[in-house]
Amino acid sequence: MIDSMRKIKQQFSNTSVDVYLDGTFNHLSKLVDKKNAVIITDENIFSLHRSKFRNWNVITLKPGEAFKIQLTADAIIEQLIGFEADRSTTLIGVGGGVVTDLTGYVASIYMRGIRFGFVPTSLLAMVDASIGGKNGVDVGAYKNLVGSIRQPSFLLYDYSFLKTLPDIEWSNGFAEIIKHACILDHSSFKLLLNNSLQSIKKDKKLLTSIIEKNVLLKSSVVKKDEFEKGDRKLLNFGHTLGHALETQYELTHGQAVALGMVFAAWLSEQMLGLKKSVEIIQVLSQYKLPTIASFDAERVFNILTMDKKRVSDKMNFVLLEKIGKGVIHPIKLDKLEKYVSTYSNLNKVGK
Ligand code: GLY
Numbered sequence: 001m002i003d004s005m006r007k008i009k010q011q012f013s014n015t016s017v018d019v020y021l022d023g024t025f026n027h028l029s030k031l032v033d034k035k036n037a038v039i040i041t042d043e044n045i046f047s048l049h050r051s052k053f054r055n056w057n058v059i060t061l062k063p064g065e066a067f068k069i070q071l072t073a074d075a076i077i078e079q080l081i082g083f084e085a086d087r088s089t090t091l092i093g094v095g096g097g098v099v100t101d102l103t104g105y106v107a108s109i110y111m112r113g114i115r116f117g118f119v120p121t122s123l124l125a126m127v128d129a130s131i132g133g134k135n136g137v138d139v140g141a142y143k144n145l146v147g148s149i150r151q152p153s154f155l156l157y158d159y160s161f162l163k164t165l166p167d168i169e170w171s172n173g174f175a176e177i178i179k180h181a182c183i184l185d186h187s188s189f190k191l192l193l194n195n196s197l198q199s200i201k202k203d204k205k206l207l208t209s210i211i212e213k214n215v216l217l218k219s220s221v222v223k224k225d226e227f228e229k230g231d232r233k234l235l236n237f238g239h240t241l242g243h244a245l246e247t248q249y250e251l252t253h254g255q256a257v258a259l260g261m262v263f264a265a266w267l268s269e270q271m272l273g274l275k276k277s278v279e280i281i282q283v284l285s286q287y288k289l290p291t292i293a294s295f296d297a298e299r300v301f302n303i304l305t306m307d308k309k310r311v312s313d314k315m316n317f318v319l320l321e322k323i324g325k326g327v328i329h330p331i332k333l334d335k336l337e338k339y340v341s342t343y344s345n346l347n348k349v350g351k
Contacts, residue, residue: 004022005020005021005022005023005024005027006020006021006022007019007020007021008021010219010223011223012133012151012222012223012226013226013227015151015153017151017152017153017154017155018031018153018154018155019154019155019157019215019219020154020155020156020157021157021212021215022157022159022208023156023157023158024158024160025049025052025094025119025156025158025160025161027156028092028119028156031117031154031156032090032092032117033090034055034056034057036088036089036090037056037057037089037090037091037092038057038058038059038079038080038083038085038089038090038091038092039053039056039057039058039059039091039092039093039094040058040059040061040076040091040092040093040094040095040099040102040103040106041053041058041059041060041061041093041094041095041099042060042061042062042063042095042096042098042099043060043061043062043063044063045094045095045096045099045121045161046058046060048164049161049164057083059076059079059080061076061098061099061102063098064098065098065138065253067098068098068101068102068137068138069137069138069139070137070139070146072102072137073102073105073106073109073137076102076106077106077109077110080106080110085110085114086111087111087114088114089114089115090114090115090116090117090153091103091106091107091110091114091115091116091117092116092117092118092119093116093117093118093119093130094118094119094121095119095120095121095122095125096120096121096122096124096125096129096169097122097124097125097128097129097130097253099125100118100120100125100129100130100135101129101134101135101136101137101144101147102135102137103116103118103135104116104118104133104134104135104147104148104150104152105135105136105137105147105148107135107150108135108147108148108150109148113150115153116152116153117152117153117154117155117156118130118152118154118155118156119155119156119157119158119161120155120157120161121158121161121162121165122161122165122169122172122173123162123165123169123170123172123173123174123177123211124169124172124173124175124176124253124254126157126173126211126214126215127173127176127177127180127211127214127215127218128173128176128214128218130152130155131155131215131218131219131222132149132218132219132222132232132235133149133150133151133152133222133226134147134148134149135147135148135149135150136148138247141247141248141303141306142247142303142306143243143246143247144308145308149226149227149228151226157211157215159204159207159208159211162207167288168252168254170197170201170287170288171197171252171254171255171287171288171289172252172253172254172255173254174192174197174254174287174289175238175253175254175255175257175258175261175284175287175289176214176254176257177192177210177214178192178258178261178280178283178284178287178289179235179237179238179257179261180214180217180218181283181323181324182237182261182265182280182320182323182324182326183234183235183237183318183320183324183325183326184217184221184234184324184325184326185213185217185324186322186323186324186325187324188210188213188217188324189279189283189323189324191210192283192286192287193279193282193283193286195286196286196287197286197287197288218235221234221235222235230328231328233309233316233318233328234318234326234327234328236309236318237260237261237264237318237320237326238257238258238259238260238261238263238264238318239257239260239318240260240264240304240307240309240315240317240318241259241260241263241264241300241304241340242256242257242258242259242260242261243256243260243303243304243307244300244301244303244304244307245259245260245293245295245300247303248295248296248299248300248303249293249295251290254289255289255290258284258289258290258291259290259291259292259293261280261284262280262281262284262291262292263340263343264317264318264319264320265277265280265281265320266343266346267317267319267331267339267343268319268320268321270339271319271329271331272319272320272321272327272329274319274320274321274322274323275322276323277320279323280323292347293347294344294347294348295344295347296344297340297341297343297344297345298341300340300344301336301337301340301341304336304340305333310333311330313332313333313334314330314331314332314333315330315331315333315336316328316329316330317329317330317331317336
């Protein structure tokens with residue numbers, strides 16, 4: 001077999017991350033000492049890829065966002081003590097966003113910080129969750145309320161994990177890919193508009209190039225503003241309303257973000273005169289993401305005000321000046337409340 005793996009280095013403020021693109025899981029044993037490493041994964045990944053984990057120390061979590069909580073972090077720490085993990089141990093998160101967020105979080109606090117790396121297995125983790133260093137857990141209805149920013153030492157991409165990815169997870173990943181295109185790159189947006197979930201899934205070369213483009217897009221934003229003082233906030237496009245919907249309704253992260261992006265596009269039309277927002281709705285539909293939601297405006301607004309992007313009586317909302325150019329726009333909470341209410345009524349009428 002031809003070895004197509006390529007290594008790139010991403011330099012962050014005080015650390016660099018080795019990114020192995022188009023690699024294989026087997027390469028992991030060259031990056032860490034098996035005896036002094038612990039893999040964290042979930043039951044789904046473990047049962048689908050059991051043979052890969054042979055001879056590794058493995059902690060297996062229950063799958064799903066509901067387990068991205070402090071109780072799970074505590075249980076991981078107990079098991080690390082059982083493995084006699086010490087300051088020289090490397091943790092490896094093999095999984096989707098929940099696994100990578102928990103792994104990064106535990107690695108940041110265990111013995112005040114140990115080395116860690118990721119093998120992202122979902123499209124969403126490949127293009128978004130494993131990149132950027134933010135980690136943490138949810139607290140009640142508040143997503144990612146507790147955590148830190150700490151970069152992994154390495155990311156190892158093995159695209160063969162995508163062969164077992166459920167359909168819903170493809171759409172979840174594309175929600176973040178569409179987000180990157182909307183805020184950063186009009187040509188990526190056009191490419192997505194001219195394709196569909198089905199056409200990209202069938203074209204491995206195109207899929208690989210989209211994943212790798214998104215690794216670079218996300219990394220470039222984070223490298224410029226690792227600790228989210230400015231432009232990194234752009235990556236929250238669709239996430240403000242999205243997170244509030246996600247915690248209140250039975251939605252996947254991608255579905256919630258898609259609905260959040262449609263709201264943010266509508267708001268961009270109202271406030272900044274964005275044109276062609278209908279293309280955003282079109283592109284989301286092509287990747288099997290929802291674009292209309294009926295929701296309780298008061299309930300959702302109350303959760304939204306606890307968002308980390310709120311600064312006293314304003315919310316730093318990410319809007320679009322045009323497709324491919326996101327901007328951070330502070331909106332007074334009372335004004336935002338009216339917009340949320342109007343939008344929720346429009347959705348009810350549209351149903
Ligand atoms: N872990 C995802 C991020 O840092 O954005």
